[in-house]
Amino acid sequence: MTKMKKLFKYHFKSFGYAFTGIKTLFATEHNMLIHLMATIIAIASGWYRGFNTIKWCILIGIIAMVWMAEAFNTAIERLCNKVQTEYHPVIKQVKDISSAAVLICAIAAVIIGIILFFSPS
Numbered sequence: 001m002t003k004m005k006k007l008f009k010y011h012f013k014s015f016g017y018a019f020t021g022i023k024t025l026f027a028t029e030h031n032m033l034i035h036l037m038a039t040i041i042a043i044a045s046g047w048y049r050g051f052n053t054i055k056w057c058i059l060i061g062i063i064a065m066v067w068m069a070e071a072f073n074t075a076i077e078r079l080c081n082k083v084q085t086e087y088h089p090v091i092k093q094v095k096d097i098s099s100a101a102v103l104i105c106a107i108a109a110v111i112i113g114i115i116l117f118f119s120p121s
């Protein structure tokens with residue numbers, strides 16, 4: 001197999017794992033359905049309001065930011081649950097801080113969303 005083919009196969013496999021991760025996220029995290037609905041509403045509203053290119057880029061950026069925070073939070077929670085089933089103060093801090101990251105992103109997304117939708121295009 002040529003070096004190029006090997007590289008292509010390697011990256012193709014990595015994409016596969018990433019898509020499996022997205023599937024797992026949707027199958028196990030009920031919050032993802034809320035994020036999906038919010039995303040659909042935000043995109044439809046952007047369409048309706050006739051967003052310009054910059055507004056689309058900002059909207060997609062904040063949507064990705066929230067999804068990413070939720071994905072990392074879920075991964076951290078799963079890892080915590082695996083390594084520590086009993087109560088532990090450090091695990092509490094790790095999980096709480098991880099949830100805080102999602103909350104920070106969600107608050108920022110709402111504020112940016114309000115600015116985007118209530119400012120002239």
Ligand SMILES: Nc1ncnc2c1ncn2[C@@H]1O[C@H](COP(=O)(O)OP(=O)(O)OP(=O)(O)O)[C@@H](O)[C@H]1O
Pocket residue numbers: 029077084085086087088089091092093095096099
């Ligand atoms: N092993 C643990 N040790 C200490 N505190 C924990 C532990 N497990 C959970 N907690 C506390 O309970 C909170 C909720 O934890 P949990 O794992 O249920 O996450 P969650 O936010 O309810 O996530 P989800 O509903 O997505 O599973 C954590 O933020 C943390 O404060």
